[in-house]
Amino acid sequence: MKRILIGASALAGILGSAAAALADQPHPWQMRFQEAATPIMAQIERFEVYTLWFIIPITLLVLALLAYCIVKFRASVNPTPSKTSHNTMIEVIWTVGPVVILLFLAVPSFQLLTAQYNPPEEAKITIKATGNQWNWDYEYQMEEPLSFNAAILQEADRAAAGKEDMARYPRLLAVDNEVVVPVNTTVRVLVTAADVIHAFAMPAFGIKTDAVPGRINEIWFNAQKEGLYYGQCSELCGKDHAFMPIAIRVVTDEQYNTWLTAARTDLNGANRALMAAVDGTSPVAVAGN
Ligand SMILES: [Cu+2]
Numbered sequence: 323m324k325r326i327l328i329g330a331s332a333l334a335g336i337l338g339s340a341a342a343a344l345a346d347q348p349h350p351w352q353m354r355f356q357e358a359a360t361p362i363m364a365q366i367e368r369f370e371v372y373t374l375w376f377i378i379p380i381t382l383l384v385l386a387l388l389a390y391c392i393v394k395f396r397a398s399v400n401p402t403p404s405k406t407s408h409n410t411m412i413e414v415i416w417t418v419g420p421v422v423i424l425l426f427l428a429v430p431s432f433q434l435l436t437a438q439y440n441p442p443e444e445a446k447i448t449i450k451a452t453g454n455q456w457n458w459d460y461e462y463q464m465e466e467p468l469s470f471n472a473a474i475l476q477e478a479d480r481a482a483a484g485k486e487d488m489a490r491y492p493r494l495l496a497v498d499n500e501v502v503v504p505v506n507t508t509v510r511v512l513v514t515a516a517d518v519i520h521a522f523a524m525p526a527f528g529i530k531t532d533a534v535p536g537r538i539n540e541i542w543f544n545a546q547k548e549g550l551y552y553g554q555c556s557e558l559c560g561k562d563h564a565f566m567p568i569a570i571r572v573v574t575d576e577q578y579n580t581w582l583t584a585a586r587t588d589l590n591g592a593n594r595a596l597m598a599a600v601d602g603t604s605p606v607a608v609a610g611n
Contacts, residue, residue, distance in 0.1 A: 355370075356525045356526045358528065359572070360527045360528055360543050360545055361544065362527070362528040369430055376427065441508050443508050445510035445542055446507050447462065447504075447507060448463040448464075449462055450513075450538075451501075453522070454520075455559060455562065456555075456560065456561075456563065457473035457474070458555075458566065458568060459471050463512075466586065468582065468586055472500065472501070472568075473497060474497060479498065484597060492552070494567065495569065496552075497568070499593060502571045502578060502585075503572055504573060504575045505575070507545075508542060513538065513540070513541065514539070515535045518535070518560060519532055519557050520559045521533055521556035522555075522556075523553045523556040524570060525553060527543040527553075533555075545570075547572065548573055548574065548600075550569060550570075552567060552569055553568040553569075553570075554566070577596060577599055580592075580596075581596045
């Protein structure tokens, strides 16, 4: 018995650490959101649960009323149907009730919407993301700008890129050049497109906005957990719409600064050095010891 318990707790530990390492990614049969990495996504999750407290009772109430009416007022036991057409009390209740419910939903909903558009502080980094058919251009807007293209990681390039770990660099989500940002930093993303409408979406950050040619949409995030996060273009944009993922790597300030300096002259080298630094100290490696 004791052995079973030890085995079970070891298994739970392994599953727990594996889950932590992969918390930033979608997984098969996922029913809920990816784990929140920003305060906004946490707020979205809270609002979703809060909304369910209204939706579920209302659905059950309507279902119960329907069932009651179907049984009680069926034709076979009501040969002469009632001619009742108005009831003031019921009409007041079913007008005032929904209004009150909508108010309870509207207030936190507008609070969330306001928070999504108003970063609590001036963004420290501004990155412009331009959607192309079918990849993304990124431009770090600073005195000495840094720009690069990020496309889906081709299976043939996996080994050369050092991205053979399928758990960390999943098929259809991994890219050749990730966006790199420091943890606990407010980042502004200016989203636009060069050809057709795309959409920049990062589920764990709670951001999704259209990338429209000739327009700039502004969003922001403040990732509070290091890791590699994946999103996808979320607007049907042509035949390779499903093949233009978005990958953002959240690292420490120090790792970010080292990467940024190196990336200006050698992006590939900077990415390789960062991967060695980050993947070497990952939760997976620690759990394996
Ligand atoms: Cu697209």
